[in-house]
Amino acid sequence: MIKKMSDNDTNAKFPELVAYLDGELASDERSKVEERLASDKEYRGELAELQRTWDLLDALPPVVAAESFTQSTIEMVALKASSPTSPKWAKIRWLRFIAVVLLMLAPIGAFYFGYWNKQKDLNADNRQTLNDIPIYENLELYRSVNAELDVEGAMEFLELLAETETVFFDFDESDVVEADSEQDSSVQLVSSVDLKASISDEKMQDLLYRQRQFENLESGNGGPSQAENLRKFHEQITNHPNSVSLFTSLRKFREWLRNKGYRGQEVIDTIMDLSPAERVAEIKRMEEKDFEDRYSRSFSSDIPAISPSPKDVALINRIANERSNSYMMRVLEHLMNNSTPERISEIEAKLDAAPTEHHYRAILMMEGRRGVRISPPKISNEENIKKIIAGLSDESKEKLSWLSEEVQAEVVQMWIGIALFRVKDSDLFEFYDNGLNGKQRNSLKSVDAPRRKELLIKAFRQTLFQRPIPEEDLTELINKRSKSDNEQNEGSAEPEKSDKA
């Protein structure tokens, strides 16, 4: 859609206009431009479009560096700045190296003399370094649970996390696979005899950097040093009978923290002072709240700037429903096959109480994301998106035609997502019938239709995850209604049925 141009084939029609907009013209040139602007419509149009293009650049998404970027930059600079690479320095280093070799050769006799005494100590040091390599590899991982400060607390926290299957929502299984492969490489490292030959320079640099970090850890004030704590933690976690699941929980926790992005530090501050059990409960609470907020917001999201042609709405709805249904079936199947009988009845009770299909879907989506951790279906691969677009009416295709293929795919996915999450009027009618009690229904009659819909949507959202409808919403109306009913002294028992239409 976007015309490709080279540097040379585009000559600006009015090259002076850009400089004029940038305030870079000399005063006589500026006057000329202004004179022409006053009389030439095309010239004015060109100026307006150039300005508009300029303003559009503000739509480029801003880039914000993660906190880790600052830290790693400073550390990298500190590390590399101390190892100059210019030829001059290389020469000096070379001379220094020769000097060192000579110095080493000179006392060679002395070295052999003390060989038997020294060997033991040297071996001990090397062994320690070799043993510590897996700790360097996992340094960030271990420190994410403050293992360097409190070994027992970290272990208890991980054990609790591993036991409680329903903690994390925002977790992609593929991250574990990646992390596992990293772990494998570190295991190979340890078992490898010739360390230097088995790893790349980059990896070696990284390892040395971590080693420095490890060696710079604080020494304990009277108690064990942070390094000792990490060694102890490493030993405990690797020898634990559930070592694998503890490592998985550890990676999940770290991934979760990472996903918090810029809020990560805030989250750490909030949870790290808590006891392990409170910490797990707090994470769970944060996760549920995030999920609920996100879910209930998604159905009130506005229409995208481009919507499908009305002709295609049914098609989009059908695709959304098919995908949603197959996902729900997978979640249900997994829940039924892998949960305890108590949990099955708990979920069944929740599903039975769902007043609408939308509620039913929301509950399953939540369960699917936590207990089962079934990843939601990919809406489609590129091939499928193309098929969907091919099946659309010309009107919709025309609307998409000026977008690049990538953006087209995103827009179509949004359509499907919106079809899935949007609350339809039919959902509201169903909720009115099955989700409210007689009193609540009755109270809604005292307000006009737009306000009624607004209140209904609010109540609908509130009840999606078994939350009671807040006092200030329907209760206030109910009270008003009861008051007026009492005043009339002859309230009708069930007038709401007639309101259903």
Add this chain to the structure above:
Amino acid sequence: MLQVQADHAEAFEELTRRYQNRLLHVMEHLIRNKDQAQDLAQEVFLRVYRSRKTYVPGAKFSTWFFTIANNVASNALRNRSRRKEINLNPTPNSENGVQSLETMAKDASGLMPSRQMDSRELGEVVRAAIDTALNERQKMALLLSKFENMSYQEIAETMDLSLQAVKSLLSRARSSLKTALEPYFQSGHLPESYRGSFDKENE
């Protein structure tokens, strides 16, 4: 910067914090690969640190800083084209431009539901236009002009060009960009008839 020259570690940290977002913004839009842009940004900070003693007090720091950034980026782009290492997959948060259902719902709802969707879409269009319509030098000049508010003289110093060359570079860049975005202008601000089909949906 003078404190950095005097080897104050904290001053360097402060400098990094002040300039990292600005630098990353330019690098990411120029390089179109988040990881590589971050690596290059770190390389820039490293070079800034190494050449801190060559900074002449009184010279505008941002010009000096972005001169280094321009050199680093130019080298990287040169190497990249040499190796034909073309990034075919510019969408940052999904491997093939296709998102999962839930990510999409997340994005669709977002923190600011409707606005985010529109601006994201628009951001993509503008980004695609910059990528396809401008060469690297035009991009750099445009980014410095737009986001660093640099004058033509400063851009000329940063990119080691003559004033006239900057003038024509920017003029061509903005004209190309305008042409590339013309379909967007023509479709206008998305006609009213495009909106609201979902509102009419009935089952």
